[in-house]
Amino acid sequence: MAVRSADWQRLPITLAELCINTTLRCGQSFRWRKSADDEWSCALHGRILSFRQDASHLHYRTLFPSNPTALPTPLPSLASTPPVEDDTLALITHYLNLAPNLTDLYTHWSTSDPNFARRAPKFAGIRILRQDAWEALIGFICSSNNNISRISQMVHNLCKHYGPLIGHVDEEAYHDFPTPEALAQDGVEQQLQKLGFGYRAKYIVRTAGMVRDKGLGWLNALSNPECPQFGMETSPAGDMAEGGREGYRKAHEELLALHGVGPKVADCVCLMGLGWSESVPVDTHVWQIAQRDYKFGKGKHSSLTAATYAAVGNHFRKLWGKEAGWAHSVLFTADLKAFSERLVAKKEVKEEDVEVKIESSGDVVVENIIKTETTRKARVKRAAESEEHQVVKVEERTVKRSRRRKV
Template sequence: MNITEINNGLILENVKDFNVTHIFDCGQCFRWNKEDNGSYTGVVKNKVINVSQNGSNIIFKNINIDDYENIIKSYFDIDTDYSDIKKSINKDDIMGKAIKYGEGIRILNQDEWETMISFMISANNRIPMIKKVIENLSKNFGEYICTYKNKEYYQFPTPKRLSESSLEKIKDCKAGFRSERIKEAAIRFLNEKDIIYDLKNRSYDEGLEYLKTYKGIGDKVANCILLFSMKQFYTFPVDVWVRRVMQTLYVDKNTSDKEIRQFAENKFGKLSGYAQQYLFYYARELAIGK
């Protein structure tokens, strides 16, 4: 892979296993939106980044070479060999088809705090509404970053800012019944952030049980947080689409979410999280089991 600097951006040449649509539309993130030209614009930390693709070349705009080292390389998991991962989890024809369909998926390394609140908002919610609530929270409580393509962008709000906010102002962001949970999580996070940021170094079971002590975090949300921000790839989050694809192609219709997760973890082991992403994208895009 080569890196070429361009005006206000970078080109990563000959990148394997990278497809912008697969990455941003596989259910793992909510702050990336598709532009009219097919590129995606999103916020990572304090940067607004535009990403597009020309074959195996990935074009990043509104960043520089320092941002590649400080943000891009880790966030987009550039150093991980996804070819090896796909070979390891390709255990049957079903998984083979799912991998082929979403061959360019990469699991992003997202911030624990932002991921935690984002997936609390995601519970029993539709993606457009999830995105809107997160955008509202960022605009009302986050620091202004810049205006890009005629749109203002803001950082995700800090736990301190949300903890000090009135419940009414959080509710004004259309967070609904989740507003109290968000404020409570922010207050608690300030005292326990060292525990949160250390969960990637703890066992999967420890992380799961700890996260579930927060109001509004059940099995599915906890597993999403562990997978998308804490590098716990043993986990296998089960949402409506994963349930449908598993009950249609792998297990009986009456199989519970817990049993589905156990089946997948036994089958795919320490790479279960990667398998979940290919299956989720495959199921949702093709409406499997609907």
């Protein structure tokens, strides 16, 4: 499918206010692809959007389909023709959440929290994306007991097999996200099983059916009225707006009724799909940060239970305020990067190694799927021995060269 190309445009925005390389690969969205030319691209709202960045500007380009009426399963947000007035700038401003002054937010969080002040400066420019709620919901169902690379592959397969083809960039196909109707079809679960989705295949298909029956309007209505979905009007006062925090609680509770959605997945969707920035997703990695830096892990909070999950979120909300989920994501990203760059890592932990699920009966089921301590220690020991072996070899070569020089 050919595309109608647009020239590169640019926005004056510094790396302190937005770092694309960090924001797009820190586990918020799983569909952005980076080219060899440091160009990020993704199909969003019926177009292919591409980004490049330098120290002072964000550069963007939009590619619209030349024949959008030929889309096999057009999304509700897709117009039958490209917009008369290109709304890409409005989409970028919304999606990248560009309105808040990030430097001011970092200053506020650093003043409130010495630990944030120590760790965050090296990870400036991390913004919380405002994604479509439906995409965030399915993406984070895929995140259960998974890592970012594998989640990205799963989401890519969903789009490739069930999403509308938008066009090609450098001969690479880009598909928009599939609709609930597309994922609720007969045979999808079996196909997803073949593609390696495992138990998530059932969750995706069943949740797609529930959202199809309720309508996307139901899901989008759970959004923070201050941060409506792109193209939606702000909710009238007295709707979800009543008592801010109560709106977040209601959205979280409604999401828990969906298949494959526990507290952590619900909080991810609230934060990155529905605009509830006080939402704090607590997975095993965040739990480790809470233990290491915020004195959790003792007494009644010695393990990650439903009560501890709530306590960690409440602690961070009290510490950082209304944008607690955003601040938490900065620390989460800082920790992820730190351990991806070290040869001898801390414990290797997937994004959701512990999943806390509150069943309708009120009972709490904690599924602990961390690899055994013995396995972890063996892996860390092998890494340490490998690094030590390399150091010894270097020292031996240095000694030999020194001896030859003396002779």
